[in-house]
Amino acid sequence: MPRKRFDLTFPPNQATKPITYHLVKDYDLTPNILRAQIQPGQEGRMLLEITGPKESFDAGVAFLEQEGITVQPAATDIKLDEDACVLCGLCTAVCRPGALTMSAETGALLFDKDKCVYCEACVVACPRRAITLSF
Amino acid sequence: MAKTWEEINARIASGEAVVMTAEEFGVLAADEGLKAAAKKVDVVTTGTFGPMCSSGVVLNFGHSDPPIRMGEITINDVEAYGGLAAVDTYLGVTQPSRTKGIEYGGAHVIEDLIRGKAVRLRAQSAGTDCYPRTEIDTWVTLDDLNQAYFFNPRNAYQNYAVAVNTSDRVIHTYLGTLLPHLGNATYCSAGALSPLLNDPTYRTIGVGSRIFVAGAAGYVAWEGTQHNPNQTRDENGVPVAPAGTLAVIADLKAASSEFYSAATFTGYGASAFVGIGVPIPVLDEEIAATLALTDADITATVIDYGVARRSRPALGRVTYAQLRSGEIEIEGKKVQTGPISSIAKARRIAAELKTWITEHKFELVQPLQLLPQPGSQGVKPLDIHTEEAN
Numbered sequence: 055m056p057r058k059r060f061d062l063t064f065p066p067n068q069a070t071k072p073i074t075y076h077l078v079k080d081y082d083l084t085p086n087i088l089r090a091q092i093q094p095g096q097e098g099r100m101l102l103e104i105t106g107p108k109e110s111f112d113a114g115v116a117f118l119e120q121e122g123i124t125v126q127p128a129a130t131d132i133k134l135d136e137d138a139c140v141l142c143g144l145c146t147a148v149c150r151p152g153a154l155t156m157s158a159e160t161g162a163l164l165f166d167k168d169k170c171v172y173c174e175a176c177v178v179a180c181p182r183r184a185i186t187l188s189f
Numbered sequence: 190m191a192k193t194w195e196e197i198n199a200r201i202a203s204g205e206a207v208v209m210t211a212e213e214f215g216v217l218a219a220d221e222g223l224k225a226a227a228k229k230v231d232v233v234t235t236g237t238f239g240p241m242c243s244s245g246v247v248l249n250f251g252h253s254d255p256p257i258r259m260g261e262i263t264i265n266d267v268e269a270y271g272g273l274a275a276v277d278t279y280l281g282v283t284q285p286s287r288t289k290g291i292e293y294g295g296a297h298v299i300e301d302l303i304r305g306k307a308v309r310l311r312a313q314s315a316g317t318d319c320y321p322r323t324e325i326d327t328w329v330t331l332d333d334l335n336q337a338y339f340f341n342p343r344n345a346y347q348n349y350a351v352a353v354n355t356s357d358r359v360i361h362t363y364l365g366t367l368l369p370h371l372g373n374a375t376y377c378s379a380g381a382l383s384p385l386l387n388d389p390t391y392r393t394i395g396v397g398s399r400i401f402v403a404g405a406a407g408y409v410a411w412e413g414t415q416h417n418p419n420q421t422r423d424e425n426g427v428p429v430a431p432a433g434t435l436a437v438i439a440d441l442k443a444a445s446s447e448f449y450s451a452a453t454f455t456g457y458g459a460s461a462f463v464g465i466g467v468p469i470p471v472l473d474e475e476i477a478a479t480l481a482l483t484d485a486d487i488t489a490t491v492i493d494y495g496v497a498r499r500s501r502p503a504l505g506r507v508t509y510a511q512l513r514s515g516e517i518e519i520e521g522k523k524v525q526t527g528p529i530s531s532i533a534k535a536r537r538i539a540a541e542l543k544t545w546i547t548e549h550k551f552e553l554v555q556p557l558q559l560l561p562q563p564g565s566q567g568v569k570p571l572d573i574h575t576e577e578a579n
């Protein structure tokens with residue numbers, strides 16, 4: 055069964071319908087919210103992982119778009135500009151899932167892709183702007 | 190078995206000097222004992238590569254025809270100081286761009302200059318009889334400038350705080366993003382490799398010491414701002430919180446982008462990573478003892494930046510070895526740690542300085558004047574008065 059991650063952007067004052075409920079009930083999809091930031095009166099964002107039969111995918115996405123939500127494929131990797139990186143390690147301080155760590159012996163930056171939830175915390179924290187999310 | 194500066198320099202000149210990095214010296218002292226290590230080694234090199242906000246460059250542009258007395262000056266839209274002589278300026282690393290804000294600051298202009306890029310110089314003036322021009326708009330490179338040198342009022346802080354946040358919101362600081370409820374801890378020192386932690390009472394590092402600054406050979410110019418030799422010290426005489434600092438000077442034209450990097454701390458501002466390395470002569474066993482200290486012996490104080498006051502609460506002390514393990518314990522809670530000062534670059538700097546001494550015969554300079562010593566001065570606060578004091 056296909057599984058995909060989507061980056062949803064909600065316009066202000068739009069998040070009224072329980073979208074995950076509808077994805078389950080009407081489209082037979084299994085949504086999993088990885089991260090969400092939704093506040094009344096402000097633009098909201100959600101990182102949503104959807105699992106389900108291939109036929110339902112497009113219909114489910116169309117439903118979300120109909121609700122005024124912008125749906126984009128979510129990042130699936132982070133890219134490090136090694137020339138810009140100074141190996142300071144500040145990104146490791148904000149990576150809660152422990153995907154980015156520093157080797158205590160060598161001081162090298164280590165990335166464990168399986169642990170990354172693409173939260174962008176490292177992107178914002180990096181003083182060299184050396185990290186970008188990629189698709 | 191004490192050695193003199195002259196003896197050590199003679200050994201450097203003849204290519205016989207034994208030079209080690211502070212990390213290598215720590216290992217040797219553990220293996221062979223302090224006495225043997227002190228006898229064998231002549232010079233120990235140190236290094237640090239962290240954000241140093243109190244940094245900047247003095248530039249002289251040369252005179253245009255007709256000449257201008259530059260008043261309001263920008264370089265790539267970043268304001269530089271216009272209160273010096275006609276075509277002199279000082280550009281500080283934290284100055285934000287007028288158009289790009291903190292994403293491009295004085296630090297980034299300096300990095301562009303080091304990388305050989307042309308930068309746009311614009312200046313205005315009221316015009317005078319001897320300097321009639323009122324406006325200039327041109328492009329310059331580092332090569333075009335008469336003089337370009339770092340004058341950094343405060344570098345190489347001797348130890349630093351470990352930053353945490355007990356408040357219930359995320360805060361952005363010069364020590365990075367601090368997550369609420371002790372969500373993380375950041376620290377900023379090269380620990381056992383840090384220059385001033387290896388000579389904690391400033392016996393060998395003083396005004397006139399020849400050092401490594403951003404890849405160039407430079408000098409300690411003066412005590413750094415906020416130099417505080419009176420900071421609390423541990424049983425080895427090593428400060429447990431920010432203490433001594435150095436003001437340094439070095440030729441920008443000889444600097445390297447490998448050892449100088451502009452930085453932007455989100456929600457805080459622009460700054461620059463500056464590589465500093467100091468060679469320390471192994472004069473006697475007393476200095477050897479502090480040179481041999483490792484990350485397990487040196488501690489830093491955990492400070493709560495969630496309290497936005499001058500005097501922030503301290504939450505205990507941890508060693509650099511604990512900090513480097515990626516996790517420390519504060520008030521019974523496991524807290525993930527992340528560094529800000531690059532240990533990989535600090536090692537590169539100590540190794541590079543070692544090469545300078547062994548291969549290029551970089552000799553040591555004995556301080557012309559010592560830095561203010563422990564017991565001599567602390568740091569004064571700025572009090573807010575409502576009327577002029579008499």
Ligand code: SF4
Pocket residue numbers: 132148149150151152153154169170171172173174175176177
């Ligand atoms: S995107 Fe988030 S989880 Fe992934 S490496 Fe960066 S901080 Fe860690």
Ligand code: SF4
Pocket residue numbers: 134138139140141142143144145146163179180181182183184185
């Ligand atoms: S914060 Fe940026 S520069 Fe520092 S180690 Fe991480 S990627 Fe490299």
